[in-house]
Amino acid sequence: MYYKRSLASGLALLLAAGSVLAAPQPPQPLRAWQRRAAAPADTLLAPPLPADAAAQPPLRRPAAERLRTLRNQHDFQYTDVTDAPASPSLWDRLLRWLWSWLGRLLDTRGGHLAWNTLWYGLMGATLVFTVLKLLQVDLTKVFGRAPRSLPLAYEAGQENIHALNFTDALAQAEATGNLRLAVRLGYLQLLKQLTDRDFIAWQPDKTNQTYVHELAASRPTARPAFAELTRQFEYAWYGELPVPAALYQQVREAQRQFGQQLSGAGRAAPVA
Structure with a gap:
């Protein structure tokens, strides 16, 4: 008899709890982090700044004379590559060919020998000329150059100054x-x-x-x-x-x- 009353009491409690759970619960206030998570994405951005109410400053242009001076300067005269001649001139092609030919010639063994001979020959001639000038040697006599002979009444050769009257x-x-x-x-x-x-x-x-x-x-x-x-x-x-x-x-x-x-x-x- 006792067990029957206990079982009936338990069933009654279970039915009461189920009814409580099934009833609608009142809404609970959300916390701050829950409100941020649930807010739309656009509301998370900073509010837009107000429009600038100040007037736009006036643009200043340089003086016409100043612009003319700058245009005449070489540093400010730009040339478009499209304005360049399509092909080099005949003189440019000739110089290019000449330098190319000399470069190929000097790259050979004979060219190196000829260039060294010419270079050292010029250096030697310059050195000899400098030494002769420092020694005050009469170069006109060295190269066989002499004043033109004119008919004179007196023989003006290598006079002996001690024998002249x-x-x-x-x-x-x-x-x-x-x-x-x-x-x-x-x-x-x-x-x-x-x-x-x-x-x-x-x-x-x-x-x-x-x-x-x-x-x-x-x-x-x-x-x-x-x-x-x-x-x-x-x-x-x-x-x-x-x-x-x-x-x-x-x-x-x-x-x-x-x-x-x-x-x-x-x-x-x-x-x-």
Whole structure:
């Protein structure tokens, strides 16, 4: 009897619980993370910014003169590649062929030998020329070049200045109007005076510039005047320039004054 009442009580409780579960439940408030998860995607973005109400700034253009100046500058002149000539000119093709031919020629063994020979030959010739100039060698004699011979009343070869009678030779040259020869004789007389005072060492094969340098080393103050007399002599004699009478008097007077300066430096023979 007891068991029957217990079973009936249990069944009653089960039926009551089922009815409770089957009844509609009131809605529960959602938490924050549940609300974010359930919200639409577009509501998660930041709200749009309001439109800019400020007015657009005015555009400024450069001055017309400034634009013209920039257009004329080379850096701003662009050339379209489509404007270039379609094919190179005849001159460009010729140069291209020439350089190509030289490149192929120099790439050969014979080309290398010829180029080295030419290069070292030029270097050697330059070195020899420089040494000859430093030694003050007369290159006109080295290459067989000499002044053109003119008919003179006096033999003007490699004179021995110690064997010449300058007074008679000068008088004869002036009397015959051979003033170029007279300028030469006056210059040779100055060389004899310089040699007698050991200012220079005269030799028939020396150049005039050698005497200028020797005088600069022994008597520097006399060098400028002697260099000018040397220049006048070379223009008149080797340059074969005509010497008018008035010009000859000026040159001869300068030679006399220089000779007198040498006489003042020591005993010397008078200059004619």
